[in-house]
Amino acid sequence: MVALSRAQRPNILFGYDGTEENESALRWAVEESRLRELDLVMCHCWHWPYPPGHVDAAVEAIVQRAGENLLREGARKARDLGPGGKVSTLLRREPVTETLVDESDDAELIVVGSHERYRLLNASTAVQLPARTHRPVIAVRGGGAPRGLIVAGVDGSAGGDAALGFAIEEAALRDSDLRVVYGAWEPGAVPDFELPLFTDKDRLFEVRTAMLDEAVRPWRRRYPEVAVRVS
The missing domain is CATH 3.40.50.620 (HUPs)
Incomplete structure (x- = not known):
């Protein structure tokens, strides 16, 4: 801890x-x-x-x-x-x-x-x-199931960053790994200028991975002991 x-x-x-x-x-x-x-x-x-x-x-x-x-x-x-x-x-x-x-x-x-x-x-x-x-x-939930890694869903918003901050704090406190997930695969979920990304899956993956890395970077610096994966 x-x-x-x-x-x-x-x-x-x-x-x-x-x-x-x-x-x-x-x-x-x-x-x-x-x-x-x-x-x-x-x-x-x-x-x-x-x-x-x-x-x-x-x-x-x-x-x-x-x-x-x-x-x-x-x-x-x-x-x-x-x-x-x-x-x-x-x-x-x-x-x-x-x-x-x-x-x-x-x-x-x-x-x-x-x-x-x-x-x-x-x-x-x-x-x-x-x-x-x-x-x-x-x-x-009840049942006492074994706990695994912590998963945080982000979308590039301020609320998503707040969720990411809370998730990495929990991971640090509980000595858990963290997986950060971004999922916006519908054209209606992005601004108009990003719509061309949906015709190029590789480019979409590249851009979103870079966005995820940027979102996670300050939290990795703050909690270097937490193993963070992005997807």
Whole structure:
């Protein structure tokens, strides 16, 4: 593990729901906290599923206490796993995505689980969150599959460069290799002046490889210990 070459925001923000599938995301969030030496904020959201005119205060209090107990147990698990800083909890009576976006200003990154089998894909927090926050989002699938190299997709944009920077930081922290991929093989994906490239595959490959090398060069200088391949 290496030290990062820039200042970080103070915490890792983790969306916790207490399910078995979410345990992989919990372990990942704690590991990010440990690798980056940052605090971990565990956030759980609950809601009253009925219209405002149908509130039962006693039952509502029970639901809230259940959320508090769930968070308390989750924080205990996180501390047992050995984070890199203190563990704090946040309980909100709000939708998950909105809450994580609102709480992300101090987050270096956000970790969520990607299971959510009971929800439609377009309603998934793991799908909505990256489109609505300016912070990196890691959606962790369950199963504990072995980890390999890190892959970053770039397109020449500022957002692509930010993704590349995050990917190479992760590779440095995790002692992993990095593969950087550029894929723009449709004429509609490039400016008009580059359209002639699509009649010459060899020239297209040459130009895009040069662009990739240029994009990667400053990051290679910053993290020379990371093995980077481009394609």
